[in-house]
Amino acid sequence: MTGLIEKLGHETFKPGLDRLQPFFSCFQEDFKQKKIVTVGGTNGKGETCYVLYDMLTRAGKKVALWTSPHILSVRERFLLPGGPVSYDELEQSFVWAFAxxxxxxxxxxxxxxLIFCRLAQKADVDIILFEVGLGGRFDAVNIFDANVCAITSISRDHEEILGRGLKKILFEKFGISRANRPLVTALESSTLRNYCGELSREKNVNWIDLFANGNLVIQDDYRKRNLTLAKYVANLVTGEDFSLEIEAQIPMKGRFEKMTRGNISFIFVGAHNLDGMRKMRDLLLAKNPESDSELLLSFSKRSDKDIEDCLNVWRETSVFEQIHVSTFEHFKSASKDLQRIWAKNHFESKMHWCADWKEYLLEKPLKKRTNIYVAGSYYFIGEVQRFILSHSHFFIK
Known part of the structure; x- marks a missing residue:
């Protein structure tokens, strides 16, 4: 499998749906017989999709979920009835796709x-869930017409691709919607909701605003918003009533995912932009985390301002006893830029520069019960998880 994956190169955004039509045309007629849900948004779309998959599966539906990025294994992107695709089936699908x-x-x-579509077709599922990778209008998932679409949130991220400003970002993400079909949103900003209303009227989209209809209120934390959005979409796509008391039971990679090794609990949170950092902070403040908690942060490449704004979220907060900022080996890592930004504004704060995060983890006192939150980049989360798994013998001495 490793050799096959390496042939693909790095993950980059490459817009253009017309270019893709010849490769995906073999799925169009079959997928028209399925229920398709497409979920976009800046933050929360992954969690919303996982919750949807869990609820629909427990309701007896055959569901396939496409999600990205993966953290430890590429198999995470392909959830089929029964769980992630097997290595054997994935390898067979790679061979088919190259041909x-x-x-x-x-x-x-x-x-x-493309491989996911092949797997979903072979599995003969009832419902297909697409998590948008980036944007929406030009994302590969938008080659298929969804029966129901959802937008979780809008904030500043990937502006170099989606455009500067929240309205331009919403315009790109609104592109997943279809005329005369429902679009469900959990947008907090009244300005963005007004703009979404304008776009919906212009394109004849059946827009459902969860704040306007009373399903959500401003005080709801982002996890409550994602759960409510998922349940509303599940009701629409199945015509069945999913109780708001139902909680998701599926493990969600990088979304408050927990690994415990000895006395140390690692909690992985995929907050990687300003809005995500704020929502993570507010959720933890509301839940009063245990006093022996630390935060380990690192970022993928992004603008200096984005990184500085994210660091400032934690500058004065009382959530963590210690905050450690580090870098990691990856072609998408912010690398030395991160140390320069930290040194400029945080040298005398409680935010410490961690020259070697692996050494920091190995030096933790094993007899002291500690929670270590890891956030800032999904790629960093993957590196930390791999390190923990390969050094489990150390943490459980």
Whole structure:
């Protein structure tokens, strides 16, 4: 499998749906017989999709979920009835996909999405869930017409691709919607909700605003918002009533995912932009985390201002006893830029520079019960998880 994946190169955004039509046309007629749900948004779309998959599966539906990125294994992107795809079936699908595209080139993301479509088709599922990778209008998932669409939230991220400003970002994400079909949103900003209303009227989209209809209120934390959105979408796509008391039971990679090794509990939170950091902070403040908690942060490449704004979220907060900022080996890592930004504004704060995060973890006192939250980049979360799994013998001495 490793050799096959390496042939795909790195994950980059490559817009253009017309270019993809010849490769995905073999699924169009079959997928028209399925219920399709497409979920977009800046933050929360992954959790919303996982909750949807869990609820629909427990209701007896055959469901396939496409999600990205993965943290430890590429198998995480392909959830089928019964769980993640097997290695054998995935390898067979790789061979099929390379033969299917011939000498043509697809991006890493597009190639894996092609494989997902093949797997969903073979599994003969009832419902297909698509998590948008980036944006929406030009994302590969938008090659299919969804029966129901949802937008979780809008905040500043990937502006170099989606455009500067929240309205431009919403415009790109609104592109997943279809005329005369429902679009369910959990947008907090009244300005964005007004703009979403304008776009919906212009394109004849059946817009459902969960704040306007009373399903959500401003005081609801982001996890409550994601859960409520998922349940509303599940009701629409099935015509059945999903109780608001139902809680998701599926493990969600990188979304308050917990690993315990000896006396140390690692909690992985995929908060990677300003809005995500604020929501993580507010949720933890509301839940009064245990006093022996620390935060380990690192970021993927992004603007200096984005990183500085994210660091400032934690500058004065009382959530953590200690905050450690570090870098990691990956082609998408912020690398030395991160240390420069930290040194500029946080040298004398309680936010410490961690030259080697692996050494920091190995030096933790094993007899002291500690919670270590890891956030800032999904790629960093993956690196930390791999390290913990390969050093489990150390943490449980």
């Amino acid at each position: 299917h595209i011939g000498e043509n080139k697809l991006s890493y993301y597009e190639f894996l999405f």
